[in-house]
Amino acid sequence: MSIVSSAYIAHSSAPCLCKQRPCANTLHPSPAFVLDGGHGGARQSFFASKLLPPSLSLPHVFSELGLAPRKLHTSAAASTMNAAADGAPQALQNGGGAASQSNGHTSDFSQVLEAIQAVYAPTSSNDTRRQATEYLEQAKRDPNAPSHGYTLAADQSQLVHVRYYGLGLLEYTIKYSWDDLTADQGAELMSYVLRLANAVTENDQAYFRNKVAQLWTEVAKRSWGAEWLNMDEQLVSLWTMSLHHQAIVLYVLETLSEEVFNREDATAGLRGSDLGRACVEIFTPLQVLQEQLPTRDKSLDVRCGDEGWLKRLCDNLGWCLEQDYQNQENVRSSAAKTMNALRAAMPWIIPKAIAATGVIEAVCKALSVPVVELQLV
Numbered sequence: 113m114s115i116v117s118s119a120y121i122a123h124s125s126a127p128c129l130c131k132q133r134p135c136a137n138t139l140h141p142s143p144a145f146v147l148d149g150g151h152g153g154a155r156q157s158f159f160a161s162k163l164l165p166p167s168l169s170l171p172h173v174f175s176e177l178g179l180a181p182r183k184l185h186t187s188a189a190a191s192t193m194n195a196a197a198d199g200a201p202q203a204l205q206n207g208g209g210a211a212s213q214s215n216g217h218t219s220d221f222s223q224v225l226e227a228i229q230a231v232y233a234p235t236s237s238n239d240t241r242r243q244a245t246e247y248l249e250q251a252k253r254d255p256n257a258p259s260h261g262y263t264l265a266a267d268q269s270q271l272v273h274v275r276y277y278g279l280g281l282l283e284y285t286i287k288y289s290w291d292d293l294t295a296d297q298g299a300e301l302m303s304y305v306l307r308l309a310n311a312v313t314e315n316d317q318a319y320f321r322n323k324v325a326q327l328w329t330e331v332a333k334r335s336w337g338a339e340w341l342n343m344d345e346q347l348v349s350l351w352t353m354s355l356h357h358q359a360i361v362l363y364v365l366e367t368l369s370e371e372v373f374n375r376e377d378a379t380a381g382l383r384g385s386d387l388g389r390a391c392v393e394i395f396t397p398l399q400v401l402q403e404q405l406p407t408r409d410k411s412l413d414v415r416c417g418d419e420g421w422l423k424r425l426c427d428n429l430g431w432c433l434e435q436d437y438q439n440q441e442n443v444r445s446s447a448a449k450t451m452n453a454l455r456a457a458m459p460w461i462i463p464k465a466i467a468a469t470g471v472i473e474a475v476c477k478a479l480s481v482p483v484v485e486l487q488l489v
Contacts (some may be wrong), residue, residue, distance in 0.1 A: 257285055328364050394420060444485050
């Protein structure tokens with residue numbers, strides 16, 4: 113397990129589609145998705161074709177499972193990437209890549225919802241649950257998966273496991289299809305992640321917010337410092353919104369520090385030089401950079417402001433210690449995550465920056481308070 117991830121393990125675990133079903137990892141869709149639902153052994157297939165047959169409409173499927181269908185509120189932004197009226201994929205279709213992997217089968221959005229419901233329905237048989245899970249795995253390869261994923265994840269009226277699956281659709285495209293996307297498709301996918309990060313609330317599960325932060329990091333490893341030059345500005349904007357938005361920023365900073373410089377992440381390693389320069393640029397105070405690296409490449413315009421993240425992290429740690437941290441769990445959590453972000457940066461940061469920002473003093477003060485979370489960092 114990554115050092116980074118350990119700091120963000122929530123008390124509640126992320127939803128697992130493998131629960132209460134036989135193990136099945138195949139990504140190939142089964143010929144038909146069979147519903148028996150425990151209703152007298154009646155068996156009906158409805159994933160054998162692209163659209164549901166008239167005899168098995170969406171409300172009927174839910175009634176078979178003893179569930180009521182939940183209406184999905186599709187945003188205007190996401191609808192621009194949905195299929196056109198004739199059913200042809202309109203956006204994020206990666207040439208022949210994703211389309212060919214879906215075996216010529218475009219997953220219908222309603223079928224995705226039905227499959228998720230089937231996985232979690234208490235009346236579903238193990239075989240139904242297994243086939244639904246296989247279908248959901250295959251749906252990740254669909255050219256419309258990012259649009260579907262954003263629509264699911266952004267809809268706060270959906271249950272958390274439905275929204276979390278939406279994040280999984282985005283993650284699959286970022287990790288396995290990024291190189292096949294056009295510039296416009298990549299920008300659209302990035303905008304999905306940014307909008308989700310801005311929209312998190314304190315009511316969202318910790319693992320959901322952490323997953324959004326992970327998606328931000330995955331996009332950054334692939335495009336920051338190249339196509340994506342204003343990430344620091346967006347992080348600073350997110351930083352000023354709330355403590356749960358700050359948690360996303362802290363996750364991103366810590367993860368980038370760990371994965372860019374420890375050379376263990378293959379994706380970050382491919383762009384290690386560019387990402388390393390960008391990290392040094394945004395963490396270090398501008399005055400220290402000008403003094404210590406006067407001949408550095410100034411064409412890499414990725415920073416926002418003069419203070420740098422090292423100073424912001426120290427200031428945030430001091431702010432947390434001035435609050436009623438004994439009785440405010442979110443403040444203690446913010447302080448611990450800030451300490452983790454500072455720890456991750458220490459092996460590679462310019463020593464002069466450590467002295468200029470008072471890192472040692474801030475950390476020693478934090479370690480002296482009777483808070484176990486800080487002392488265990």
